[in-house]
Amino acid sequence: MLTLKFIQENKETVIERLKVKRFDAAAVVENIIELDNNRKSTQSEVDQQQSEMNSLSKEIGMLFKQGKAEEANVAKSKTAELKENIKSLNTKLNEINTQLDAELVKLPNIPHPTVPEGNSDEDNQVEKTCDANIPELGEGKLPHWELIKKYDIIDFELGTKIAGAGFPVYKGKGARLQRALINFFLDEGQKAGYNEVLPPILVNEASGFGTGQLPDKEGMMYHATADNLYLIPTAEVPVTNIYRDEVVKEEDLPLKTMAYTPCFRREAGSWGAHVRGLNRLHQFDKVEIVQISHPDKSYEALDGMVAHVENLVNKLGLPYRLLRLCGGDISFTSALTFDFEVFSAAQERWLEVSSVSNFENYQANRLKCRYKGKDMKKPELAHTLNGSALAVPRILAAILENNQTADGIKIPEVLVPYTGFDMIN
Template identity: 60%
Template sequence: MLEVNNIRKNKDIAVAGLQKRGIVNAEEILDEIIRLDDERKNTQTQSDKILNELKTASKEIGDLYKSGKAAEANAKKAMVGDLKQESTVLEDKLKSVVIQLEEKLLEVPNVPNEIVPAGKTEDDNIIEQDWTSELPHLPESALPHWDILTKYDIVDFDLGVKIAGSGFPLYKGKGAKLQRALIQFFLDEAIAAGCLEILPPHLVNEDTARGTGQLPDKEGQMYHVTKDNLYLIPTAEVPVTNIFRNEILQEDALPYKLTAYTPCFRREAGSYGSDVKGLNRVHQFDKVEMVVVSKPENSYEILDEMVDHVKQLLEKLNLPYRILRLCAGDLGFTSAITYDFEVYSAAQKKWLEVSSVSNFETFQSNRMKIRYKNTDGKSELVHTLNGSVLALARIFAAILENNQTENSVEIPEILKPYTGFERIN
């Protein structure tokens, strides 16, 4: 959620950033936010004035009764009644304005960082770096991963449909072991990078989903348990970041670096074709996430470290990758800047997104009221960051496709101590 004070101070920058996202009426939206905030302040001032008058009048009434001036005291009591009625009206008005202001703020996405390129679609994203000089060259007989899964009987989509429905794969045998090996490898690497491992709940309440920006923006994409009003998490970012909601942190404890493995649940229904075939897009997938809570002046240095961490993971797996700096039109609702990682699928001859690394600046922390006390003793909003390190379904698919031979799939060297086997055959 944008900070109203920052909108006031840097309105031109905010308008330009939101217009870069494609919001043509950005100035009108921000003017309405400022108007509502002015109304909130004026109503609060009037309410405070009435409350002070009530406090003073109550003391005077007591003094009048003590002095034997009952008639004057009773007359002032009538005036107090009018003041109380006026105070109630102002309190109701203040509550209404605060709700309107918050609802309007919740509808506005984050302002992109100045280095985020303009653009409307993924075609306008900038390729920051790619590792394409050693793309694997597979024989004509090479199979896409969905055929490899069937050939070696390591993931069963039909059983997944039987148990849950389309988009819920069932891993088994060496497929299950490879999946578990990837999870453990990614966790070990994150812990070695200084992260504290967290095992959070996989369902969250409304406040938690709103805190990281899933509500109201992505309400239709999440699975909702209506009877209990709980949501299945789309990413570990949601519960992990909310650990710090409504907390004032100590400056010397920052940054907090956390990692978590969770299954992730996303509805994302409606598409057909190779883009969603096999493991390319599923409703349940595993992911290891990294979340960082940082002082504002350090967050972009930490963002670079997180990008480097993902690069090292992909290089250790010997997977060709490229890094995209997302344009404003392709940027997530809560993000100030995002770098996407894609790995090359040799059998499909296409790039598959496997990670997003983002800095949200104060957008999430303002929603969740996560602050720290600076050296002057003042409370200041932190910056929050998160990144996939990594999402497994497409990594799993790329490993199978890029390492296939005529009669097996060779396991990357780094994973062999985790799998306990060298190939799938």
């Protein structure tokens, strides 16, 4: 969330910049400033009366020693009165802090100045298109949901029997290709300097709050109510929360971490070609990269993460384009996001396969993720970034569709050492 200091010092900027995200912040900002001013004045009263009570407490002992019992008793009565006042003021202060926290989480992150205007994904800015290798498949081309049946590599009906719609079962070469992609992404991440972790796929409320999924996006997540835990929508949540309530050394930045996890999302659709097959699932596999960065270097880090994802899709031989998300499409917590889309030749459409984002200090403020240098008097908020590197299902869909031939589906050369086969037939 935005810091109180930033909101107080940049009131008009906050209101104007959040209009880019199609968010009317004026009333919320006014409430925050009013509550913060009330908090400060109430805290000042508490401090003043606490100081007075401390002075009186010292004075009482001296008065009794001097034999001035009557004056001492008057001071004791005043002390009791101050104690009750302080108790009442602290109750008021807690109420103000609760209201302030509730208002602060309503404000989205400030979009970076380069975020374009726009209302939806149709207004996203195309930064780069690499489509020279879009294949000419001809009239007999099949979408991936037909190919997986033809070669018996993914079974949606069996997944529905076991769990429900949106939970496919990968079989034989389909399962091996899935595993090959995961291992390829992890190996490439290791080459790029990312430290691999294998985190829990269930998280608590504090973790969901830290990265911005809670309190208002719980409807998108599977909730294990008996233990009040949530199945992760992305490894961003557990990996970023490794650094919750931590102060890291400035010289250790950037901290580069990656994880493979299954991901779970309740909002997956169940109708229409755009959500058919692997296009949208309730459960899917993904490799996530996360960086904890020095604020002065986070956009340099973002460029590096974008380049890393671009390297992956290039090595897979997939046509792709890079988009800068507009204000109406960027997430609540992000300052700047780039999306990668690959072209799915049988569907004849672009499929989003990665989002790479800089959250600046928005998540770090919720997480209390800070850094401290040798010459710094106190810790400061770090910047957090993350990106899909990559989400498997749509990459798999594009590989199946783009590489179909009369003899079967050709496996990208870079994956053959991982699969142990070069064709699905």
